[in-house]
Amino acid sequence: xxxxxxxxxFSLYAASRAMxxxxxxxLEPLGLTYxxxxxxxxxxxxxxxxxxxxxxRLGLESNTLTPLLKRMEAAGLIHRARNxxxxxxxxxxxxxxxxxxxxxxxxxxxxxxxxxxxxxxxAIALTAEINALAARLMTPxxxxxx
Amino acid sequence: xxxxxxxxxFSLYAASRAMxxxxxxxLEPLGLTYxxxxxxxxxxxxxxxxxxxxxxRLGLESNTLTPLLKRMEAAGLIHRARNxxxxxxxxxxxxxxxxxxxxxxxxxxxxxxxxxxxxxxxAIALTAEINALAARLMTPxxxxxx
DNA sequence: TGCGATTAGATCGTACACGATTTATTTATG
DNA sequence: CATAAATAAATCGTGTACGATCTAATCGCA
Numbered sequence: 001x002x003x004x005x006x007x008x009x010f011s012l013y014a015a016s017r018a019m020x021x022x023x024x025x026x027l028e029p030l031g032l033t034y035x036x037x038x039x040x041x042x043x044x045x046x047x048x049x050x051x052x053x054x055x056x057r058l059g060l061e062s063n064t065l066t067p068l069l070k071r072m073e074a075a076g077l078i079h080r081a082r083n084x085x086x087x088x089x090x091x092x093x094x095x096x097x098x099x100x101x102x103x104x105x106x107x108x109x110x111x112x113x114x115x116x117x118x119x120x121x122x123a124i125a126l127t128a129e130i131n132a133l134a135a136r137l138m139t140p141x142x143x144x145x146x
Numbered sequence: 147x148x149x150x151x152x153x154x155x156f157s158l159y160a161a162s163r164a165m166x167x168x169x170x171x172x173l174e175p176l177g178l179t180y181x182x183x184x185x186x187x188x189x190x191x192x193x194x195x196x197x198x199x200x201x202x203r204l205g206l207e208s209n210t211l212t213p214l215l216k217r218m219e220a221a222g223l224i225h226r227a228r229n230x231x232x233x234x235x236x237x238x239x240x241x242x243x244x245x246x247x248x249x250x251x252x253x254x255x256x257x258x259x260x261x262x263x264x265x266x267x268x269a270i271a272l273t274a275e276i277n278a279l280a281a282r283l284m285t286p287x288x289x290x291x292x
Numbered sequence: 293t294g295c296g297a298t299t300a301g302a303t304c305g306t307a308c309a310c311g312a313t314t315t316a317t318t319t320a321t322g
Numbered sequence: 323c324a325t326a327a328a329t330a331a332a333t334c335g336t337g338t339a340c341g342a343t344c345t346a347a348t349c350g351c352a
Binding site: 018023116 | 150151152153155156157158159162163164165167168180204255258259261262264266269270273275277280282283284
């Protein structure tokens, strides 16, 4: 009984790391880590975003993103520039190199789907369930006392 | 279409971190991090395991476990001792303090179940799906070329 | 019996995560 | 117009993850 939540939390923990390990050898030839790839996904969907917007999309704070983005800048993947209209913001935009990488990732998508062993419908359903769970976990519920 | 696997991988990544964030305030009063709690779960299930066995149960290598276990030893939660029958192995066993902590974790289980918003059946089913996915991801499949 | 191969942990370097704090900029208010 | 409150990143410290390598102990087999 009481083991179930432990198993649920542990299964997420283990599955997430397993997924990262599947990505790693596919991303390594591109010189990317998994979190860096996720940032690129966000930028391919919408270029030129402030750090905070990327953070809210990815659920990461500036204390994680700032050094990560600096490494991506050093690798020539992105540009970092202050917003002229609001000097507090740093706008992250794709470099030519960062934009070109997108074309080299379609085989990655295929490999992951294959490794997951799921049909498209199954993947969609499972993703929806996990997203719903994550959304509930992130609501400031009555989880601290009772 | 090609976004699905990205959504699946990202949902796992985000859900795992969300789960850790739910645990954090519950574990902090006990002086535990989430990975340390997972190690304790393994030891509560079976005391006196070598490092490598804990690693295979948790999917962690010695390069992660060794420093983690040293911190737990420093915190007085566990003992580390060479196996007399095989001096290569380091046996990890619970201290009295580490054993006692188990009794203080039942409310944590309840809080997590509540925060997940899942019924027991739903939690079991979702855990099984995620475990099956993780198992497939961990098989050395044809994921590197095609 | 002896020595190369294997195995178990430990060590090292790099890259996240994240709580807490700090700095710089903008906004709101008197 | 001045300044306190709010906001956006950056910084700092601690704790995982993990590839690569190292060391010590055991095993296998001539």
